[in-house]
Amino acid sequence: MSDRKSKSVFLKAYPQGMPAASDFEIRETTVPAAGANEMVCRTIWMSVDPYMRGRMRPDVKSYIPPFSLDEPLAGGAVAEVVESNIADYGVGDLIVDFTGGWKEYYVSSGERTQKIIPNLAPLPAWLGVLGMPGLTAWAGVTQIMKPKEGETLFVSGAAGAVGSVVCQLGKMRGARVVASAGSPEKIRWLKEEAGVDVALNYKDYKNAAELTKALAEAAPNGVDCYFENVGGMHLEAAINCIGFGGRMALCGMISMYNNTEVEPGPPNLVNLIGRGVMARGFIVSEYADKAMEFAGEVAPLVVSKKIKFQQTEYDGLDRAADAFVGLFHGENAGKAVVRVGADPA
Template identity: 60%
Template structure:
């Protein structure tokens, strides 16, 4: 395959205040660098947009991953084909997925965090979703923090998202009663239909945490919520803590409702419930559990092959749509995993 002299990448022009606006991005035509020793050149087919990227747009937050730099290309997960390899890890022509390489048409760089994928087992984009970081995130939160038991009541917010939809399905396979929240009738229908959730709550029907508490309490039944998988924050967390069972577990994966706040939101008013009810609330990011990636593939691969796990994707066409795809995460515009098709999927 020929290597172009230049290609497009999306730069961060300025850090956003509140919800990112189009002005903070710039599409730049930049030279395509030849790979150095141990490096690869990848033609990106799909790039991922994920909520954690909003955190990298805050320059002053102490977090597990450094902020994006102004005037440089953004970055993130991507799947594509190796065009040229100076690495023993991959051959030219291999399809690979990595935590880098997004927000651009071509990636040149090291192979850390890249793995070879098999396009005959699942569509390439699935390696950014159900078989990628979101799927692994769901699996890790369930298996390492919530540890749901048969008969437990599991509540997951952001249930129609890439992570949440996987959480709920894993819960059903464990024998849980699964309650999900999402932001539209269509999403709720998908949850209780194809995905087999027991109850779906459209959170837009609930004005505040008191109302949501009533709805969740009714859905959970007398024993309350044993496991809560948190993607949203705000009134969702407060309602879940109101309904949490004795000995309950809460996995904090994300709080997307807060990510665009220009001033910090107060935490829930009912944290003392965690004391009286002996509740564990644990935050995590998937890299905390990276050593378990093999276990994830071993468990989830066969589930997917066996048709026990379903997934949807919202596909945006063309690199220039990446900012729109990203904002879709905060606007509830996406169902399942949101990806951007950067080049035709030739696999």
């Protein structure tokens, strides 16, 4: 097989503060034929995720290395195998790959890939509710917060890829779910489709005191579980309202990802002491060994449409930067995905 040309997205420079589409550019790369124990894959859908912003900060030590300016960006993708020298993968197989995003074609060793069950769900669902964000939500609910019947669960970033699954898994466990998101349409979806008990548009509240008042009204018996996606005033309000024996799953703090100055922490952490609160940070990869248990619960719920999900689609690799930047402006409802190539024939 001969080399292939691929359009691939590169960072021009590391963004300072809020990223812009102008920080990215598309270059043509050459993708070699598959070597021994390699395969060449064609990307169909790619994922944009908030964690990628952390990989654009070369000065910050993290659980995942920074992106290089000299290589295409990488991320989750649904792809089709077009050449294979790996015994377990054949031409035409559809896969989810942690590295296939931001490019049309790439070489994979098959180490961070998983085969897709064809026709189980729309292909982008493997990047959302059935993929990394779904496992993140499931892990936070079932392994950390463990909400009980009648308890109150507060979720920030509730209409996003992770938050929307948290809301619904919480409801299925009998919790009263209070959700926060940033637009009237997201609030409508959370109430009418995800079935939450109360949905707060955080943009109606100027500061943590105002959000605390609204949360206290929505959770008159206090918050038992908090799923943290946002940070800032959401965290402060949650700590104000958390009850005795509360559990907090610290998943993300997107409101801080583009800060150029260090932001002071919440001033009310002392509440965690007297109220015996467990606050547990986690990265989804910690729960990779639970992926089958997650799929066993969530895939049937997706197939039977008991779990609802939304996806916001961007068309074409040249929209990938817009899709990524849009995460920080709330432009996505549910999972943000980019169509990079055609569906398989």
